[in-house]
Amino acid sequence: MKKQLNAEFFGPEAIAPEPGISYNAIVMNVDDLPDDPVVLKALLLKQLAERETQLTALAQRDAKLAEQIRQCEALQLELLRAKHELLRMQRWYYGRRADRLSEPEQIAQPLFDFAKQVESLPEPQVEDVEAIADDATPVDLREVELKTVRRVRRGRRNLAEFDKLPVMRREHDLGEDQKTCPCCNQPRVKIGEESSWQIEYVPGHFERIEHVRFKYACSHCEADAQNPQITLADKPRQPIDKGLPGPGLLSFVATSKFCDYLPLYRLEDLFERSGFSIGRATMSVWCRDMAGLLRPLYDRMVWRVLGSHVICTDDTTMPMLCPGAGKTRTARMWVYVGDEDNPYDVFDFTLSRNRDGPNRFLKGFRQTLMADGYGGYDGVVVASGITRAGCWAHARRKFVDAEKSGPQIAKEAVELIGRLYAIERQAKDLPIDDRTRLRAAQSVPILDQLHQRLSLWKLELLPKHPMSEAVGYTLNQWTELNVFARDGAVPIDNNISEREMKRIVLNRKNSLFVGNERGGETAAILSSLTSTCRRHEIDPQRYLTQLLTNLPDTPMSELDRWLPDQWRATHRDPMPVAGV
Numbered sequence: 001m002k003k004q005l006n007a008e009f010f011g012p013e014a015i016a017p018e019p020g021i022s023y024n025a026i027v028m029n030v031d032d033l034p035d036d037p038v039v040l041k042a043l044l045l046k047q048l049a050e051r052e053t054q055l056t057a058l059a060q061r062d063a064k065l066a067e068q069i070r071q072c073e074a075l076q077l078e079l080l081r082a083k084h085e086l087l088r089m090q091r092w093y094y095g096r097r098a099d100r101l102s103e104p105e106q107i108a109q110p111l112f113d114f115a116k117q118v119e120s121l122p123e124p125q126v127e128d129v130e131a132i133a134d135d136a137t138p139v140d141l142r143e144v145e146l147k148t149v150r151r152v153r154r155g156r157r158n159l160a161e162f163d164k165l166p167v168m169r170r171e172h173d174l175g176e177d178q179k180t181c182p183c184c185n186q187p188r189v190k191i192g193e194e195s196s197w198q199i200e201y202v203p204g205h206f207e208r209i210e211h212v213r214f215k216y217a218c219s220h221c222e223a224d225a226q227n228p229q230i231t232l233a234d235k236p237r238q239p240i241d242k243g244l245p246g247p248g249l250l251s252f253v254a255t256s257k258f259c260d261y262l263p264l265y266r267l268e269d270l271f272e273r274s275g276f277s278i279g280r281a282t283m284s285v286w287c288r289d290m291a292g293l294l295r296p297l298y299d300r301m302v303w304r305v306l307g308s309h310v311i312c313t314d315d316t317t318m319p320m321l322c323p324g325a326g327k328t329r330t331a332r333m334w335v336y337v338g339d340e341d342n343p344y345d346v347f348d349f350t351l352s353r354n355r356d357g358p359n360r361f362l363k364g365f366r367q368t369l370m371a372d373g374y375g376g377y378d379g380v381v382v383a384s385g386i387t388r389a390g391c392w393a394h395a396r397r398k399f400v401d402a403e404k405s406g407p408q409i410a411k412e413a414v415e416l417i418g419r420l421y422a423i424e425r426q427a428k429d430l431p432i433d434d435r436t437r438l439r440a441a442q443s444v445p446i447l448d449q450l451h452q453r454l455s456l457w458k459l460e461l462l463p464k465h466p467m468s469e470a471v472g473y474t475l476n477q478w479t480e481l482n483v484f485a486r487d488g489a490v491p492i493d494n495n496i497s498e499r500e501m502k503r504i505v506l507n508r509k510n511s512l513f514v515g516n517e518r519g520g521e522t523a524a525i526l527s528s529l530t531s532t533c534r535r536h537e538i539d540p541q542r543y544l545t546q547l548l549t550n551l552p553d554t555p556m557s558e559l560d561r562w563l564p565d566q567w568r569a570t571h572r573d574p575m576p577v578a579g580v
Contacts, residue, residue: 084466088401206276237552251544259530263511291522298525305338312337312370314497319513345531349520390480393493398470406467416450435488532564
């Protein structure tokens with residue numbers, strides 16, 4: 001009866017009260033209930049009020065518990081994001097630069113080291129001769145397996161690879177007192193010679209070149225008191241009019257700074273050790289004057305790059321010194337890499353990262369732009385009708401960075417992307433049409449499979465999960481990431497422009513900043529020429545020396561023959577270049 005009344009008055013959830021509370025504490029005995037309806041109603045209202053109070057307390061407790069659970073999940077997610085960021089920074093600072101997942105061998109390496117230490121311990125001495133004889137063979141085999149195979153290079157090094165070096169002959173003869181035979185005191189006769197080779201390095205040195213211009217006059221006219229017709233011989237035009245540096249010195253400064261990433265203050269010390277002091281401010285002016293002379297050739301390279309079917313682009317920060325403030329502001333350096341028909345790497349300096357820079361540079365371009373996921377390109381491609389292609393290396397890097405937060409997802413995603421790259425290795429040497437057909441037949445099914453997995457992972461992961469960011473980035477860029485499957489001329493990633501950006505980063509690390517906007521334009525022009533020289537395996541110092549010697553007298557109609565690829569075609573045996 002108690003249970004039935006309790007269920008009728010307080011609902012089914014009140015049938016099982018909390019532990020330690022009896023039904024008598026909730027509803028009194030039926031025999032003790034008053035007969036007066038008014039009192040009974042009052043008692044019922046009191047019980048209902050107490051029940052509402054208890055339900056309110058339970059609801060508050062549940063809400064507080066839910067809030068604590070939510071905060072705990074948020075803290076766990078924040079901790080996971082912090083670990084993800086820490087691992088990403090550790091990978092960037094200490095780890096390999098390649099975008100690869102952690103290998104099982106890395107985890108098992110401590111066990112391998114421990115096993116090696118155990119194997120290196122001395123074995124216990126055994127006095128049983130038969131036991132030693134039985135164990136001799138396994139020990140010998142184990143020692144053989146642990147031996148490291150070393151390849152010993154025997155004989156002298158082949159000197160034929162040094163045949164291209166200039167040869168200086170140094171003769172060593174006997175003294176006059178040694179040419180006499182100690183036996184008969186007669187002079188010895190030369191019967192032959194013995195030669196040996198040595199490689200020597202002669203540091204660069206300065207030379208003073210005196211340009212002597214002869215004057216001629218007509219003595220006959222001068223004797224008749226007429227104009228003597230004085231004529232002065234011409235000398236070749238110099239890269240810097242009335243300037244001190246020659247083409248070789250200018251090319252060495254430009255190559256050292258923009259190809260070997262040697263800052264000018266180090267060049268200043270190097271020149272001083274060679275016996276001639278040149279201030280860094282002077283060398284900066286030289287670089288500015290060189291850039292002004294080479295500007296028409298740079299503009300021609302820009303025009304050729306804009307004629308490409310595919311342009312790969314990337315950007316990085318370039319600090320610029322603020323005048324009078326002693327501080328720097330963040331400017332940008334962009335690179336635009338042309339295709340094989342227009343093989344030039346062109347840099348462009350802008351004061352900010354907004355879309356005005358790419359919009360100005362790409363004015364008139366209507367083909368395909370390969371870039372990362374920077375949103376500033378959206379307005380450029382929409383306004384100009386450009387097809388934008390995405391970079392699978394960026395997408396893969398997102399999953400590699402978030403590996404610790406979702407190892408299985410990262411493994412599956414990277415494996416599918418790796419299959420795309422395996423197809424690209426097969427299509428590397430194929431014509432564009434054949435490459436397009438191969439991608440349509442093999443890459444498109446993999447892309448469909450990957451898209452299904454990405455859509456499923458997006459539903460499973462929390463929005464702020466590190467792996468969710470990788471999935472979201474790939475899905476947001478999905479249209480751009482599929483462009484390469486329809487066009488065989490489009491590369492699968494943007495690594496070619498990222499490699500060129502690394503060279504700008506090296507120069508920035510050593511030189512710290514550019515002095516002003518004109519200094520940034522100078523860096524863009526000289527970096528474009530040295531980078532393109534590296535692309536065509538040209539010695540930039542040799543190329544720039546000839547360019548600075550001949551360009552002042554070259555008409556604009558013949559400018560194209562001084563483009564790096566055209567120059568290399570006329571120089572069949574360019575010097576080998578060891579680039580970074």
